[in-house]
Amino acid sequence: MFWIFSLGTSYGQDVKKQPLEQVLKQIEQQYNARFSYADTSVKDIFIEAPDALLRFRESVTYLKQNTPLTYTFTGKRQVAISPILKERTVCGIILDPSQNPLKDVLITSSNKTLRSDEDGFFRIPYASNSDEIQLSANGYESKSLAIGSLKSSPCITIRLDKTILPLDEVVITNYIARGIDIKRDGGIEINFPKMEILPGVIESDVLLTSQALPGIQSVNERVSDLNIRGGTQDQNLIAWDGIRLYQSGHFFGLISAVNPNLTDKVRIYKNGTPARYSDGVSGTIEMQSSEQVNDSLRASLEVNLINAGGFVDVPLGSQASLQISARQSLSDVLETPTYRQYFDRVFQDTEVIRSGSNSMTTTDDELFSFYDTSLRLLYKPSARDIIQLNGLVVDNAISFRESALINNINERQQNSASQNNLAGSIKYSHIWNPKWTSMIQIYGSNYTLEGTNFDLVNNQRLLQTNDVLENGLRLEADFIATSRKRYNLGYHFNETGVTNIQDVNNPVFRSSIKEVIRSHGVFGTLDYSSKNGKTQWTGGLRGQYYDKLDVLRIEPRLFFSQRLARGFTLSVSGELKSQATSQTVNFQSDFLGIESRRWILANGTTAPLLKSAQGSIGLAYKKNSWLVTAEGYYKEVDGITVQGQGFQNQLQFVRGVGSYKTNGIEFLVHKRWEKLSFRTGYTLANNDYTFNNLPNNITSHFPNNVDVQHSLKTALAYTGEKLRLSTGVNWHSGKPITTLVTGNEVANNGLNFNSPNNSNLSGYIRFDVSGTYTFNLGGRLRGEAGASVWNILNNENIVNSYFLLSDGQPTTIRERALKFTPNISLKIRYN
Structure with a gap:
């Protein structure tokens, strides 16, 4: 994998190393990318060019690992480069047992808490050489590392082993269509970004989509009048991010009232509803928006x-x-x-x-x-x-x-x-x-x-x-x-x-x-x-x-x-x-x-x-x-x-x-x-x-x-x-x-x-x-x-x-x- 190219590197100049500014221009030309930086930030830094077979994001991770700089994505092909703050830091790249990067790993030192990025990379400040950092992620065994075992650069790789068996989220995948799964709590989850198209529908209409499931239909064809296993529409709990909606339709019932653009996933329960839900003696439909902070427009x-x-x-x-x-x-x-x-x-x-x-x-x-x-x-x-x-x-x-x-x-x-x-x-x-x-x-x-x-x-x-x-x-x-x-x-x-x-x-x-x-x-x-x-x-x-x-x-x-x-x-x-x-x-x-x-x-x-x-x-x-x-x-x-x-x-x-x-x-x-x-x-x-x-x-x-x-x-x-x-x-x-x-x-x-x-x-x-x-x-x-x-x-x-x-x-x-x-x-x- 791409991180092996970082072994044994330093910032002194040798035969294979080039000025960092020259390496950045090569990467920009190869990937049609753009780096933003002050000339003084990259001055006097020399580095071997990353392997030409690496993808763009892997090349940036290689740079993170082998230079004392911070790299921030401002777009898919735009990266801002800045000097690291004047404080003692250590860095690393976290991998799973298959040598793939692990994102969102929780890293904690005595004075800072942060998460690894999409490339598994982190850089964290520490108070003293006797300090330790804790690494933890759901489904993986936690790990403690002494500061002395880490470096400011080049960053070392750290592997987290999986726990014996994480909870299985899905009982049945692609239940009636791609993007519709039965989860471990019995709920039917609809993932709209992954869904295939349904007959007669060109929008991701939540209530129309739910009628494709067995046991759910509208006797009078109004999408807001859903009959879940023989119940009336008022016996359904319809919620948006935990808020109960007493009106669920436009055109007085023919079109779903919740805009599909803000609906990331939908959970539907016909029976066996989790105890956190009240009301809805006939059925429960909960619409959920994404909890992901997006870094680009x-x-x-x-x-x-x-x-x-x-x-x-x-x-x-x-x-x-x-x-x-x-x-x-x-x-x-x-x-x-x-x-x-x-x-x-x-x-x-x-x-x-x-x-x-x-x-x-x-x-x-x-x-x-x-x-x-x-x-x-x-x-x-x-x-x-x-x-x-x-x-x-x-x-x-x-x-x-x-x-x-x-x-x-x-x-x-x-x-x-x-x-x-x-x-x-x-x-x-x-x-x-x-x-x-x-x-x-x-x-x-x-x-x-x-x-x-x-x-x-x-x-x-x-x-x-x-x-x-x-x-x-x-x-x-x-x-x-x-x-x-x-x-x-x-x-x-x-x-x-x-x-x-x-x-x-x-x-x-x-x-x-x-x-x-x-x-x-x-x-x-x-x-x-x-x-x-x-x-x-x-x-x-x-x-x-x-x-x-x-x-x-x-x-x-x-x-x-x-x-x-x-x-x-x-x-x-x-x-x-x-x-x-x-x-x-x-x-x-x-x-x-x-x-x-x-x-x-x-x-x-x-x-x-x-x-x-x-x-x-x-x-x-x-x-x-x-x-x-x-x-x-x-x-x-x-x-x-x-x-x-x-x-x-x-x-x-x-x-x-x-x-x-x-x-x-x-x-x-x-x-x-x-x-x-x-x-x-x-x-x-x-x-x-x-x-x-x-x-x-x-x-x-x-x-x-x-x-x-x-x-x-x-x-x-x-x-x-x-x-x-x-x-x-x-x-x-x-x-x-x-x-x-x-x-x-x-x-x-x-x-x-x-x-x-x-x-x-x-x-x-x-x-x-x-x-x-x-x-x-x-x-x-x-x-x-x-x-x-x-x-x-x-x-x-x-x-x-x-x-x-x-x-x-x-x-x-x-x-x-x-x-x-x-x-x-x-x-x-x-x-």
Whole structure:
């Protein structure tokens, strides 16, 4: 390796040595690089030229090792050279057993702590010749070295041996696609920079990507309305860097609200959730931004037929970097066919788009827009400390004018609805020693849904507000006991306040209800890996206390995996969870019918604390390029309300409390070739409600509104160096609906329904294609062009159907999914 060339060198002049300035010019010419230095810094230094076969970075490391100077990268091919401060220092290059450089090794002397760079190099000051330095890194044996055994130059090489067996991070790699892995705690991690393209998607949409997983889908095709193993969207914990988001979609649910440029990785838990997470009785999706301080400018600009956006990562010196990302819909300046498809899809059968000839009012001047802005400031004042500041703003807004001819006068009023989420946090992490780390985070999240609706015919104005304000404190500590045992301990305080306001001018009525609940959580988790690496499990316990309800919950969590013979792996998961927030629907016409669901808090009576219990067992076979998995699960969620299910039948205005039970089997087959991959997943599930004491002798047991019994997802992807292609099909059986009694559709001046959810819609089927091509624009600029088609066969899929009574006759309302929807994009990156 390149460091052997440094042996035996000195700074005196001999036959083979050249002036350092001359060597630097040779390297600049060979690698098209640039060194910045003062002439006095390199004067009178002589050195042998590095081997011409070395890479540029290896040549710089050779210079570090053999000259009394500091070399700092200011770009990929730009290096600043400066004299070493006038203090006693020693240096070294740290290697692993395979003679590869080890970065981020913690080096500690009596008066300084730092980390080795990407080349394994370090230079550290010392107080006296009797001093020692400590070297430590996760997965490697620690080492102590006397100052006397080190030199200021040339730097010696130091080897760190691996510990017996570090914890294995991954149970299954490339689970359904490249960049999607199952981690040792049972979470499914999506690494967006490494992912292959998915059918119908040209952006790294977090919520769309999650629907590619078995057991996760959206019955109504809205990406923010995710049904994880039969649950509703309000039963999911969706968090961004530890902050809960109460709004996760743009276009009122059709597009993910979190900009993918600030999302580095995503962890998804369907079961066996680690004890550090609260809420999310159905599932957990946590988006994580990078914790890497970047030393060079990165930026990108992107535009597609829906929105335009940009991203920039600016280094603020060598210890900090600032990331800013923003998106804005194009509808203010351009209405594309793709935008129109989305608009008609999300606002159909609402106040925004009037349907039917019996309406006395008309609408026009529709204005819709959305935007999001997010930032992440990362500061590392020392090798042991990290300070992270996060901020996020998400906004959707729709307005339109409603007109009506009243007493021969054309009356006009403007209706509007807006939905936004503000979130922010500050997090501080500290490394106490190679085994102990700690973290403290303070965060806040504010969600607001507002609507103004004028009823011109009745001269009525309705104002509605649903506001959620959440603040929290999280303390965590991680302890690495051995190479096979790791502990996570912590405390979590959370305060959530929900305000619901309703203001009517005719007749005059105003209601303002505010509720607050505080919770305290104490948790502990043990990650364990056996000596041979075949057995892994993550076991945890969470104690959760809700002060308003005076309820203490003890919630165990478990994920266990065992590698068997011949490529088989057995996994077992289980958990108990609880949740104090949920959504309810008072009237389907609330908030203009666009987003009728509003958040409420548990009160112990009409809105109980949600409680869930779940268990699952799975078997996976992975050999060569084949992966076959099967997992069966059973889940029960208690404390749901009738109002929270969004019924549009005889239960629409009924009050009641109950539960649902769901069970199913998820299958997956995945085959990978060098550049091709194929996967198909099938889910068989059953999901039933139980509501006791329903009026009018309504049966207490019937299918869940999201009871989709059969689901099939198939995709074929090609991933080349520049070209990426993907195509796939998504099919599932129709969701339950409630029909009218044939021949007696209207009774007692109302609709006459059969038993709830007695029938099903026709099956849903959609074919999608997508592709991207990457090209160079010179220097550090790269371009990426993309195209996709959602529902390429233009199938008409009905995702919901219900009835309204109009002039004494039933009218059928059918909610249609997106039809043929193309999209194109162009992204310019500077790296």
